[in-house]
Amino acid sequence: xxxxxxxxxxxxxxxxxxxxxxxxxxxxxxxxxxxxxxxxxxxxxxxxxxxxxxxxxxxxxxxxxxxxxxxxxxxxxxxxxxxxxxxxxxxxxxxxxxxxxxxxxxxxxxxxxxxxxxxxxxxxxxxxxxxxxxxxxxxxxxxxxxxxxxxxxxxxxxxxxxxxxxxxxxxxxxxxxxxxxxxxxxxxxxxxxxxxxxxxxxxxxxxxxxxxxxxxxxxxxxxxxxxxxxxxxxxxxxxxxxxxxxxxxxxxxxxxxxxxxxxxxxxxxxxxxxxxxxxxxxxxxxxxxxxxxxxxxxxxxxxxxxxxxxxxxxxxxxxxxxxxxxxxxxxxxxxxxxxxxxxxxxxxxxxxxxxxxxxxxxxxxxxxxxxxxxxxxxxxxxxxxxxxxxxxxxxxxxxxxxxxxxxxxxxxxxxxxxxxxxx
Amino acid sequence: xxxxxxxxxxxxxxxxxxxxxxxxxxxxxxxxxxxxxxxxxxxxxxxxxxxxxxxxxxxxxxxxxxxxxxxxxxxxxxxxxxxxxxxxxxxxxxxxxxxxxxxxxxxxxxxxxxxxxxxxxxxxxxxxxxxxxxxxxxxxxxxxxxxxxxxxxxxxxxxxxxxxxxxxxxxxxxxxxxxxxxxxxxxxxxxxxxxxxxxxxxxxxxxxxxxxxxxxxxxxxxxxxxxxxxxxxxxxxxxxxxxx
Numbered sequence: 001x002x003x004x005x006x007x008x009x010x011x012x013x014x015x016x017x018x019x020x021x022x023x024x025x026x027x028x029x030x031x032x033x034x035x036x037x038x039x040x041x042x043x044x045x046x047x048x049x050x051x052x053x054x055x056x057x058x059x060x061x062x063x064x065x066x067x068x069x070x071x072x073x074x075x076x077x078x079x080x081x082x083x084x085x086x087x088x089x090x091x092x093x094x095x096x097x098x099x100x101x102x103x104x105x106x107x108x109x110x111x112x113x114x115x116x117x118x119x120x121x122x123x124x125x126x127x128x129x130x131x132x133x134x135x136x137x138x139x140x141x142x143x144x145x146x147x148x149x150x151x152x153x154x155x156x157x158x159x160x161x162x163x164x165x166x167x168x169x170x171x172x173x174x175x176x177x178x179x180x181x182x183x184x185x186x187x188x189x190x191x192x193x194x195x196x197x198x199x200x201x202x203x204x205x206x207x208x209x210x211x212x213x214x215x216x217x218x219x220x221x222x223x224x225x226x227x228x229x230x231x232x233x234x235x236x237x238x239x240x241x242x243x244x245x246x247x248x249x250x251x252x253x254x255x256x257x258x259x260x261x262x263x264x265x266x267x268x269x270x271x272x273x274x275x276x277x278x279x280x281x282x283x284x285x286x287x288x289x290x291x292x293x294x295x296x297x298x299x300x301x302x303x304x305x306x307x308x309x310x311x312x313x314x315x316x317x318x319x320x321x322x323x324x325x326x327x328x329x330x331x332x333x334x335x336x337x338x339x340x341x342x343x344x345x346x347x348x349x350x351x352x353x354x355x356x357x358x359x360x361x362x363x364x365x366x367x368x369x370x371x372x373x374x375x376x377x378x379x380x381x382x383x384x385x386x387x388x389x390x391x392x393x394x395x396x397x398x399x400x401x402x403x404x405x406x407x408x409x410x411x412x413x414x415x416x417x418x419x420x421x422x423x
Numbered sequence: 424x425x426x427x428x429x430x431x432x433x434x435x436x437x438x439x440x441x442x443x444x445x446x447x448x449x450x451x452x453x454x455x456x457x458x459x460x461x462x463x464x465x466x467x468x469x470x471x472x473x474x475x476x477x478x479x480x481x482x483x484x485x486x487x488x489x490x491x492x493x494x495x496x497x498x499x500x501x502x503x504x505x506x507x508x509x510x511x512x513x514x515x516x517x518x519x520x521x522x523x524x525x526x527x528x529x530x531x532x533x534x535x536x537x538x539x540x541x542x543x544x545x546x547x548x549x550x551x552x553x554x555x556x557x558x559x560x561x562x563x564x565x566x567x568x569x570x571x572x573x574x575x576x577x578x579x580x581x582x583x584x585x586x587x588x589x590x591x592x593x594x595x596x597x598x599x600x601x602x603x604x605x606x607x608x609x610x611x612x613x614x615x616x617x618x619x620x621x622x623x624x625x626x627x628x629x630x631x632x633x634x635x636x637x638x639x640x641x642x643x644x645x646x647x648x649x650x651x652x653x654x655x656x657x658x659x660x661x662x663x664x665x666x667x
Contacts, residue, residue: 028589029598155594
């Protein structure tokens with residue numbers, strides 16, 4: 001039928017009557033080319049804050065995976081160009097391939113820095129968004145995160161990741177300590193300062209972690225940065241705490257003799273119930289599905305560590321991974337479709353993969369960049385935080401959930417491990 | 424007698440006429456060599472950089488399929504196909520109406536032509552409809568123009584699709600419903616005369632992306648002659664959807 005229609009349209013005798021129609025589906029989605037002009041400081045006090053503000057803004061847009069931030073070395077516009085649509089030579093910005101342009105102005109009033117951000121559509125030559133906010137001079141990074149979030153929300157209608165928190169364990173002189181920081185690793189707050197503290201799990205207003213502070217490694221919680229208190233003590237070791245997305249439950253792995261079992265308790269640690277029972281085998285690293293009804297975890301019941309899925313009450317256990325012989329540290333995407341995990345491949349390299357929960361299809365996210373481990377999804381599920389030894393030491397990195405745009409967090413060198421990410 | 428013998432002796436020096444020729448030959452060779460060197464210096468090719476690292480190439484063969492029990496390697500996007508110029512079909516030279524036979528040695532002489540019978544045959548053929556061979560569902564007027572048109576529009580589609588880049592910032596839920604239509608007008612040389620957003624999607628980013636896809640894809644291959652006029656005046660509509 002379509003052939004006949006096309007034939008009729010193509011013949012000169014009838015083509016005068018109608019227009020041929022071509023249908024094109026499935027766009028090539030790619031990051032938006034974005035130019036970010038250097039902030040314009042109105043006074044000396046604002047100039048001092050400008051560098052820090054600029055660095056945070058550039059990192060936010062570069063690392064979030066939605067934008068391709070264009071290199072300032074290639075900018076053609078006059079650096080003193082104004083910040084209103086009428087004063088901007090948009091052709092200079094379109095000449096470098098920019099589709100959007102961000103311009104910011106900073107001014108200081110005493111100890112407070114005010115920032116005005118304007119977003120322009122370069123092709124249309126018009127202002128799309130104007131947002132303003134202020135913050136103490138010592139906190140301009142958070143001011144930048146707030147404004148970057150406004151731009152992110154303008155495009156995606158989602159809350160951006162820039163004001164979220166991450167937690168990680170970092171090697172110290174005496175052992176390992178737990179830190180909670182902004183999404184870029186800055187403003188890091190040390191939660192512990194003694195012994196070995198590992199496997200942090202963020203919860204609203206606090207962080208839980210496994211600590212050896214009472215000799216046996218049990219689960220502790222620190223709320224509001226305060227002194228850690230015991231949350232769950234059971235068996236010989238409690239590890240891998242994961243709070244359910246609805247905030248009601250807590251899943252952990254409890255070591256008992258030769259085996260380790262998954263327990264589900266209330267979020268305050270009470271009423272812990274064993275949901276796996278495989279004598280002589282290990283069941284560890286639980287992670288919740290977004291609806292808080294299922295758990296994915298690691299078990300070696302088939303001989304090698306593999307990822308399994310079951311109901312939160314332990315029912316309907318199903319093996320998910322069949323490729324590779326060492327699959328660990330699962331993290332269930334808040335979108336629900338995939339589980340990210342660490343696997344050791346046939347070259348003995350540790351890399352990150354995702355497995356589709358429905359189809360079982362495995363996709364590799366990292367490759368040929370030393371060891372990449374311990375994935376943690378952003379609250380929106382768009383990004384993955386992970387550790388990588390690609391720069392020599394084990395550093396925190398972030399990438400999109402499909403493995404693109406892998407960027408190191410701007411932290412100093414150190415040995416970072418087992419990150420978590422939450423609102 | 425002795426004097427005669429000594430005059431024939433090989434040991435006796437005697438004047439030779441060869442010396443000028445030998446000298447001339449040496450001078451000639453020197454000049455030729457110098458000329459050759461000068462010419463090679465004048466017409467010398469590009470200087471060879473002996474410090475440059477050699478390019479190592481190795482032949483590889485396709486291996487066996489990856490073991491399904493192994494974890495996958497990262498999927499690299501295949502390189503985009505090189506842009507192809509429009510395939511303008513060159514008509515093959517028509518075979519001669521009647522090939523001339525080369526008589527072989529054993530060939531029998533042709534029968535003499537019966538002029539009367541030939542005349543009756545001609546009348547007979549003119550009187551009946553000749554039976555055509557081909558596709559029973561084919562176009563009686565021929566469909567080469569249609570095929571050429573299909574080929575051209577297929578080419579147009581692939582070249583625009585290649586440039587159909589849309590910003591990742593568009594929310595995934597919104598992508599499913601995004602649809603826009605543009606009308607583009609193409610000149611006889613394949614140049615883009617105009618592109619209009621005839622049915623906008625309502626999303627500025629998507630709308631500018633579809634217009635941009637057409638602009639980036641131009642200039643196009645020159646259209647086949649039978650489409651040139653319609654592509655210039657009526658244009659062609661392209662309906663873009665963000666997802667499948």
